[in-house]
Amino acid sequence: MDEASDEDLMARIAQGDERAFQLIARRYAARAVGLARRITRNQADADEIAQEALLRVWLSASRWRPVAAFRTWFYRIVLNLCLNRQRRAPMLPLPAAGDPPDLAPDPLARMQREEADRRLTTAIAALPDRQRAAIVLTYHEGLGNAETAAILETSVSAVETLLVRAKRTLRENLGAILDGPC
């Protein structure tokens, strides 16, 4: 059953198969945590959202129809939970943990990279929710505009507008960083 498609597993989950649910949870838990962390910028919230999203998969399996990919439906659940939570409580500007280790040999280059990453992370965090979601889905999940639109429950042209506005804001905030080496 490990090689079963998401759709087959969902059909089994709809019949109350807990083992199928464990399999799909193993497939998608890490993705849910990753997406939720990038959107909420809060580890504790992200972990809770991942659990809640998986639980909703279990509870709603009988109502799910394979008209779209399971991944699209699941990401939509995660994203909606993230956005709902952020409406209730504002996100944290930066993670509490320290910076990741950087193996660049040149200290100056390393400092420049860290500064660029820090400013970009802050700029992404300051974007409006849906613009940030479009950027995360495109650049971290590697999704196309059509699938991003399906997850955000909007049109492809609306996603394109979100991306244009988000990148315009990021360019303005990053300024000279985009002129130098990465």
Next chain:
Amino acid sequence: MMLSELQDLLDIYGADPTAWPPQLRGAAERLIVAEPLAREALEKATRLDLLLSRALRADLAAASVPESEAATGAINALAAFTLPRQGRRALAQVRPRPLFDLNLAPVWPRVAVLASVAALGFGIGLFGLDMNTLENLRGAAASTAVTDTDLSVVAFDPEPLTGVRP
């Protein structure tokens, strides 16, 4: 292609030309060759793409709990308690499965239009025409009364000059 259109293309599809729509790619590449500002826009878009990919990866690496560990935690947390009863509507139990699986989504707009027209027709049938008919009947009765009066004058009243009755 204008410079602003190229900037939109870069924002929507990224700096990798292979991701651009084929019908726009030729014009965009010609503009990049011909226009220094277009080349600068492409270079900035390339840097922004690189920074975005790197920053989102670094952002996760900075997290105190690795993604896979957090995912395992979520799975274990779900496994630790009994899963709740799944939501099944009573109607879903008795409905025939093939009918239940029918995807009616593309038909809904047409069904909505048909229902609206039917409701409008029903409403007009109940109220609209009746009110108009009453008004028309009243008007017709009034005009008939005038006509009757005129006819009686012509038929039974004496001639004004001679006084002779018809």
